[in-house]
Amino acid sequence: MAIVRNAQEIDGRRRLALHSPVDRRPIAEFDVDDRDDVRNAVTRARAAQPDWAARDIGERAAIIGRAIDVIVARRAEITDTIREETGKPHAEALGVEIVPSCDFLNYWTKRARRDLRPHRQRLHGYLRPMKKLHIQYQPLGVVAVITPWNAPFVLTLNPVVQALLAGNTVVFKPSEVTPRSGEWVARILHEAGVPRDVVQALHGDGETGAALVDSPVDKVCFTGSVGTGRKIATACAERLLPCTLELGGKDAMIVCADADLERAAAGAVYLSMFNTGQVCMSVERIYVIDSVADEFIALVQREAAEVTCGAGATDMGPLFWDRQRDIVTAHVEDARTRGARILVGGSAVAGEGLYFEPTVIAEANHDMLIMTDETFGPVAAIMRVRDEDEAIRLANDSRYGLSGSVFTRDPATARRIAARLTTGSVVHNDSAVIYGVPEAPFGGRKDSGVGHVNGVHALRGFTHAQPVLITRRRPSRESIWYPYTDKTIRDLDGLIRYGFGNKLLRRLLS
Ligand code: NAD
DSSP: OOEEEEEEEETTEEEEEEEOTTTOOEEEEEEOOOHHHHHHHHHHHHHHHHHHHHSOHHHHHHHHHTHHHHHHHHHHHHHHHHHHHHOOOHHHIIIIIIHHHHHHHHHHHHHHHHHTSOEEEOOOGGGTTTEEEEEEEEEOSEEEEEOOSSSTTHHHHHHHHHHHHTTOEEEEEOOTTSHHHHHHHHHHHHHHTOOTTTEEEOOOSHHHHHHHHHSSOSEEEEESOHHHHHHHHHHHHHHTOOEEEEOOOOEEEEEOTTSOHHHHHHHHHHHHHGGGGOOTTSEEEEEEEHHHHHHHHHHHHHHHHTOOBSTTOSSBOOOSOHHHHHHHHHHHHHHHHTTOEEEEOOSBOSSSSOOBOOEEEESOOTTSHHHHSOOOSSEEEEEEESSHHHHHHHHHSSSEESOEEEEOSOHHHHHHHHHTOOSSOOEESOOGGGGGOTTSOOOOEETTEESOSSHHHHHHTTEEEEEEEEEOSOOSSOTTSSSOOHHHHHHHHHIIIIIISSHHHHHHHO
8 A cells, every 4th residue: 555645735625645655755646535525426326326227237247247358458557556556566466456356257247147136935834825925136226335455456346346236336435545546446347338427436535435424325335444344333323324344354373283284384474474464364363283383383484484575575565554564563562572482574674665574473372462453464473272172262262253264184174163263254274265255255253344245145235135025816805804703713723723733734834
């Protein structure tokens, strides 16, 4: 992420300046959209929504699907913007942003027709001879999407595309430190043929975000920190507005005694450090069973020592924000003073850029911030545990519950441990890739969020599932309608006695 500072005010309009996290040179300035801009954008989105929703879902999917061609053709420009604002290595701009974006577009545009088509659902029980149930998915109207800076293109594109496919119009606000990376989402969709008022980008910081939440939208889809998520949930609750919140995490990695230790160690380093550790479901704490801990820690130390970092390095870019470097430094210092061993790195790299050394910490424990608070930096923090039970207890000892990982040679062990973890998802022998699996209903528990960003529930979450109950040919009056007579009582009592009182008939009615 670029570093963002107030630049100036021109004609009463706030202006923000972006500075490169690589060398802090100024890279751009932009105007902040105020409350009136937000209202106007939402008004235009409201006006455009009926026409967009009236199009056949196949037509919407065809238009949105063309955005893949636009991304493929313009990937160099998109990644240039992302890299300028975030300092990400080229491999991460492609692997974290572009590849999953193309895949999400490909998946959602193919799936939407099936998952959002009206369908009939067979009724159970005594009403079946009288009624037929149809379910149809109505768009909600105007959806507000607010997103963070760590993966500014894909984290914006994914919810925006789902909301549009469902027939909504969208007003989104990317982070104030990656505005131009987020803006690309509107640009590629417009170029693909989505009308301009159907998807609009607004720019600014929390003030603009709060104004968007306050505006007459029909749903808020937020990805970002727990603190902001709480404010948005409060504002939405006041208006009984639906919202999904994808928030922070402190994901645990459990290394079992039977794990492939080479893979676990390489994974521990990569999954803690890619995107400079600024990934909501990156590995933030590692619990390794005592019997294999020495070997595992030695392998992690070796792997981390080989990660290149600094200006011109290919593996790890800078932290994206000076605020972030302060947090990472504070967590590592707190661990150091509380007795952890810093085996690799442990300091910010001197110089202009926001680089922080790839860092490995051993003998960490839950008295340290590094094991309790979201660090969002390139740190592999390791704690030895007696056995799986202790690993599970400690993994659950967190206010977060986004995702988690289990490294073991036995998938059955991974599933058994997963069943005892209070996290939104669990991955076997890997971790953050779960966000890139659109079939998986990804979403956090506890402080890590509310609702889902992927899976059929996420797509349908941008709609109202409307049941339409059709009445089969019936007499002009139902037997339980007025007037109530002795026969009404006999019929109801008979249903209870013979329908539910008889085990065989009860089965037929279930
Ligand atoms: P943040 O909460 O500071 O900002 C996120 C967005 O909210 C930005 O666009 C910001 O301008 C806006 N915003 C700030 N105050 C607002 C307000 N009062 N009302 C409305 N909008 C407001 O988060 P961040 O620092 O940009 O992102 C990092 C956080 O995001 C980390 O905690 C990370 O774990 C989390 N995250 C979660 C996921 C996930 O899928 N669970 C994915 C990526 C990042």
